[in-house]
Each structure stands twice: as structure tokens, then as C-alpha cells.
Amino acid sequence: xxxxxxxxxxxxxxxxxxxxxxxxxxxxxxxxxxxxxxxxxxxxxxxxxxxxxxxxxxxxxxxxxxxxxxxxxxxxxxxxxxxxxxxxxxxxxxxxxxxxxxxxxxxxxxxxxxxxxxxxxxxxxxxxxxxxxxxxxxxxxxxxxxxxxx
Amino acid sequence: xxxxxxxxxxxxxxxxxxxxxxxxxxxxxxxxxxxxxxxxxxxxxxxxxxxxxxxxxxxxxxxxxxxxxxxxxxxxxxxxxxxxxxxxxxxxxxxxxxxxxxxxxxxxxxxxxxxxxxxxxxxxxxxxxxxxxxxxxxxxxxxxxxxxxxxxxxxxxxxxxxxxxxxxxxxxxxxxxxxxxxxxxxxxxxxxxxxxxxxxxxxxxxxxxxxxxxxxxxxxxxxxxxxxxxxxxxx
Numbered sequence: 441x442x443x444x445x446x447x448x449x450x451x452x453x454x455x456x457x458x459x460x461x462x463x464x465x466x467x468x469x470x471x472x473x474x475x476x477x478x479x480x481x482x483x484x485x486x487x488x489x490x491x492x493x494x495x496x497x498x499x500x501x502x503x504x505x506x507x508x509x510x511x512x513x514x515x516x517x518x519x520x521x522x523x524x525x526x527x528x529x530x531x532x533x534x535x536x537x538x539x540x541x542x543x544x545x546x547x548x549x550x551x552x553x554x555x556x557x558x559x560x561x562x563x564x565x566x567x568x569x570x571x572x573x574x575x576x577x578x579x580x581x582x583x584x585x586x587x588x589x590x
Numbered sequence: 591x592x593x594x595x596x597x598x599x600x601x602x603x604x605x606x607x608x609x610x611x612x613x614x615x616x617x618x619x620x621x622x623x624x625x626x627x628x629x630x631x632x633x634x635x636x637x638x639x640x641x642x643x644x645x646x647x648x649x650x651x652x653x654x655x656x657x658x659x660x661x662x663x664x665x666x667x668x669x670x671x672x673x674x675x676x677x678x679x680x681x682x683x684x685x686x687x688x689x690x691x692x693x694x695x696x697x698x699x700x701x702x703x704x705x706x707x708x709x710x711x712x713x714x715x716x717x718x719x720x721x722x723x724x725x726x727x728x729x730x731x732x733x734x735x736x737x738x739x740x741x742x743x744x745x746x747x748x749x750x751x752x753x754x755x756x757x758x759x760x761x762x763x764x765x766x767x768x769x770x771x772x773x774x775x776x777x778x779x780x781x782x783x784x785x786x787x788x789x790x791x792x793x794x795x796x797x798x799x800x801x802x803x804x805x806x807x808x809x810x811x812x813x814x815x816x817x818x819x820x821x822x823x824x825x
Contacts, residue, residue: 446612457608467606479618504753532599540756549600563755581592
């Protein structure tokens, strides 16, 4: 199992880091979250029993760690996270999305995960993933269209 | 066109520069976290988390509804898939399977999100127990959302897991198993609060306040004697 986790880490590190950074709220936290999450996966590897793929199980740990990181930032400061500030600069209205919509969007876009893996990582149904992703993109698309047409 | 523009913005949103630091992962995995325990010791027993379980006697042994039965069936299917998956990489491992026909209720907790249930089924080879934890509000006619695992021969004497989900953000769900004669567990959280949990069929369950996690757990038998200890420095 250690070898499999190491292989997954080496194969998918950029995707893990990018999605974690987006959820956690900044690039540095994203890197740290992934290191911590894989360390936790190593410690808890015996708990993995094959309900879903190994990758989905690790994604669940990464997402939880990224959520916790973001939550700590929200608790410690009222300032927007670097990701939110960057989104504002870019004119990307992430603030219109719910937390779930953001997570589904980030996992799909930055990690190119299929609906089943996203569902397992977020503990929701694949159908909910599709609906949530569709709603998130529609919200952003609508807001950007308004912006472009001004 | 607007989709391409959106994708372009997402591309620019985060640009971390990951470095392959697997050795750092391994170091973190082995790092002692005793400082947690030390901090907790100074404030332990300061506040008591209200007991959160309910109707233990009434729930233990309740036959599992079809959705829970199906969850254990899916669990076994997942074990088949995983064995095939890791075999592709030249690894071999036997994952435990649950006897879904014997699935039954173990613990039920009353929460503001409705009941949180723990269901168990013996492993098919008779060596341990598999369990499934889920909120009744997430239970559908043919499936239930939640999570679970099975015991294994080399499990720690007290083996807790915890986590939370977006559908129930006000709670951290703590669950796990013990190998000894514990009937209760004294749980101290990282913020110093404490609570006592019942152990039923060697399993335990709690719905902790959001953000909480256990720092230490003391297992006691029916006479109150300490049977085993767990701390986050030695998970």
C-alpha cells in the first residue's frame, strides 16, 4: 500500500496540489495540505478497505484537509484568501458559488476527476456531482456573460 | 466562447509549484504529535461535552433496512474491485467482506440533523466486524450515503477515525473499534473538552462539535478499570 500511495503521489501531485490550493485558498497551503494529507493516508492506510478507489480515498483526505485549512483562515482573519482575492482581480465571481459548487468545480477542472471519484471524495452521489457542476458553471457563465456584454 | 474564457480564468486562478517531496510525506507520517497531548493535559476535564448518544439499547440489534444491506453489498463489490485494481500493479491483498445478511443496528445518536446511525455486519470469514455510519436523512430507498470500514487482526487496541462532510457541517463524526473489554471510552478533545461514549459490540460512535477531534481516549471496562489508552501521538 505504501508503494501504491507513493506512485499515486508521484503521478498526480500537480493535480492534487492545484485542487487543494483552490479549495484551501492559497497556493502555499495547497502544497502543505497535500503533504499532510498523504502523510495521513500513510498513517491510516490500513483503514482503506476498498470502498471506491484508492485515489478517491486519498482525494477525500486531501479535500478534508483543504477544507480545514480554509476554515482556519476564515476563523483567523476576515481578509479574503489569496485565491478569492485573485478571483476578484480576474473578474471570476467565485463568491456566487456555494462551497460544494466550488469543490466540485475545482476537482473537475484542476484534477479532471470523473463524477464517480468526485462523488466518493465528497461523499455525495454522482448525480449530485453532475447537477452541482452544471449549476456552478451556469452561474459563472451567466455572470461572465453579463460582464462581457457591458 | 464563454466556456473557453471561463477555463482561462480558472487556469490563472491557482498556480502552485508542487515539488516532489515524498520523503517529507514520510517524515510527516512519523512525526510525533505529543505537543497536542501536553497542551490538552493542562485544560483537560475543564468542560464536558454533553453525552450525545441515545436509545442505545433500543437500536442495538435492529435489523438493517434494505438501503443499509445494499451498502454492505456495495462494500463487498468495492473489495472485489480493489483486489483486481492492485493486482494490476503486482500487489496482492485480501480485503475483508461483510456478511450483509446479518447487518444490524449498533448505535444511534440523536443530533440536530436527525439520527446518526452505526450499522454492523460480521465479516464473512468470521474474523471481525464491518460497520457503516450514516445519517438517516441520507438514506434512500435503495442506497445510503455514509462510510465505514472493517476490523483487521493488527488493528490498534483503540482505533478511531473522524471526519465531516458538507451536508452535516456542524458535526465531526467520530467512530471506530476496540479490541478489548471496554464498555466505555473517556474521550478528551484537542480543545480540552471531554465526553464518555458507550462501546457496543466493540464499536463506538460520536457526533462531536464541528472542528473537534480527539486528542486522547481512555478505554474502561464495566468495573471502571482502565483497559487501554490511545492518544493522537500514537494513532
